Amino acid sequence: MPSDPLDPAVHALLTESFRRLVGRPLEPEGEGGPDWLYRQAPFAVLAHDTGADPRFVYANRAAQGCFGYDWDAFLGMPSRLSAEAPERAERQRLLDAVARDGFVSGYAGIRVDAAGRRFPIAEGIVWQLIGEDGAVRGQAATFPVPADRR
Template sequence: MSLADDPRFFALLTGSFLRLVGRPLVSALDLGPAWLYESAPFAVLAHDTSADPLFVYANRAAQRAFGYSWDEFVGMPSRLSAEAPEQAGRQRLLDAVARDGFVTGYASIRVAKNGRRFPIAEGIVWQLIDEDGRVRGQAATFPLPA
């Protein structure tokens, strides 16, 4: 089973979001992992805790925004989602998330697979913390650019 439809990973994403941000990531309890992956009208991405974090999850909305398939996204260093000039700001963001648990209102320029640059705004980045308090990575969500 991939993380795309893994109920435990869905619980990690949504549970961490609720505990840290204080509101649900998905609005209805019957919206499960398949809905978040296939149909959510917003992007959700997650990376692991590696020294050079690797993407472990990208829903279809994120795949469309960045132009990568699941197989291309998963395992890719998350730093590659930003161009070199944006990477220092990205690292400051990730450090703030590690320190504070989450950051809201994040805005930046990202780069798609084909080199197209696109803005993200009103992003939320949060720590993925399991029920035992272990940090499992970080995740981000943002509305799709118009």
């Protein structure tokens, strides 16, 4: 995936995969586009690649605020580092379920920010990123920004 958060191809992969798998749009009607999703969306969106140790390839500003990393720090960081070690096994079970089922909704868990502070996420949706050619490009997640992270 390209490293530009405003890349239209990245936006299309995120939003079209979400619509196909979850059955509804990621962006509200009348809103949208790469700039809106990256800069203005009031919910977090993150994505990682398909590597053996998946690395983040996208994190919108809302996600950056939650985790305390800027774009450059997020890009290429192993996604497992978004959870503390005890939470990683649960996170891996979730990712395995997403790979099997296409998406999982209602996800909740504990994540850790850049300063090592724990914070809860709830009402999350995690989905496969599937290109028009049918190839899996990674997985993405969205969740409402916790009140103490706004």
